[in-house]
Amino acid sequence: DICKIKKKCYKKGGSCRMEYCGNNEKEIPKGCKGKGCICCAPIPKCKTKKKCYKKDGSCSMEYCGSNEIEIPKGCKGKGCICCAPIQPCKRKKKCTNQD
Known part of the structure; x- marks a missing residue:
């Protein structure tokens, strides 16, 4: 299966992958389409x-x-x-x- 990025992931500067997010990233729920795909976006400075x-x-x-x-x-x-x-x-x- 191929991962497809959704708007909510793209807007947060994320990318889709089939592995865990890094320490400086946050998973965006339902940010990608595709079985086992997750969206990882950089943690913003608030x-x-x-x-x-x-x-x-x-x-x-x-x-x-x-x-x-x-x-x-x-x-x-x-x-x-x-x-x-x-x-x-x-x-x-x-x-x-x-x-």
């Missing part, structure tokens, strides 16, 4: 911006978990996203001033 840091977030290439929210433009680096814990709702003055 930099946490102030916006992300202030919300106790962290940057990675993973999707945010169910108890996290994505902070738009919270990270610097290709494919990096900021995930921060979901904050409980706070009552505003308008809400608590009930007659």
